[in-house]
Amino acid sequence: MAVNQMKNRMQALGLLDRAFKAASDDELTAAVDALDDDHREGLESFVAEMTAEGIRAGVKAGRIDGGMEAIAAITTDACLADCIEQLGDHAENPSTDQLKEVLPGIVERHGVGITQIMLAGTVAGEAPASAIIRDLLKNDELVALPKAEVTEIAPLIDTARRSAEEQAELRAKRKEAKKAKQEAERARREQAAAARRR
Template identity: 75%
Template sequence: MAVNQMKNRMQALGLLDRSFKAASDDDLGDALERLDDEHREALESFVDEVSVDGVRAGVRTGRIDGGMEAIAAIVTDAALADTIEQLGDHAESPSSEQLREVLPGVVERHRLGVTRIMLAGTVVGEAPASAIIRDLLKNDETLALPPAPEVEIAPLLDTSKRSSDEQAELRAKRKAAKAAKKDAERARRAQSAAARGR
């Protein structure tokens, strides 16, 4: 069960990441301009600067520690409030038809990129309508995200031809890289905790 939950979470985070990548600079810029002081201040905890580039950098570094989700929630808060208002009594668990009815207006008022980020954020948040929203982000004519880029897999190296010295050197390099990555993660967590404590 835990494996399935983890897999679903990773897929949801992948959708959110793709929605940020698919959003145009104009979409993000417009959303940032509309932020009130409270939202701007909240966003400053997760980005170096409140700008399109700052948001994109924050999303890149916040994939692991929850920063990406927080940025999505802040940037799309107005669009989410609008969607909830339009859905009315159906806001808790809307049907596909109800969502399709209100989302064109949300796209018009808040832009396509921001609407996609909002929807992907609700999937990460495990909203009751997650399955429907995931389907919209994959198959809807307007809302579907562009396909994820194909990842090129490097060919496997035949390590059996390496000498034991080369093998040992490679292991040492891997160990050093792993340690450096752990240190960076630790520093990032400490920085993130300090930022939240501000």
């Protein structure tokens, strides 16, 4: 069971990584420019510069410690809120048809790159509709990600070689990422609840 969960987790993170790679610099820059102060502050915990290059560096550094997921949650929050609003009562667990109905408008308003990152982020966040969303990211003509390069297998890092200081730093980063992810999840749940009340 644990092996399967680990495999699914690695696949989900792989999708998210590919979504970031597929996004253009312009799309990433526009997403950062559109952030409010709170989101900007949250993003500063994970990226050194508020640029497309800074985002990509943060994503690369945050593959293991949850930073990549936190960056995705922060940069696509407006896109996700829009998607939740459009799905209305179906926001918690939409069908393929319901998603296909709202996605063209989402892509038009937020760009295909940010929409792909938002969708991949929900798969990494283990949303109830993960299997459907994963399928869309692989096969849907609007939001399918480019095929993965076979060579991009991240090398395993021997954690035993890290100093105690490095390990403590990594633990702190993971804790920070987990907190950011929980905050994003809480906001997401509130948005879904608000959308249902309308």
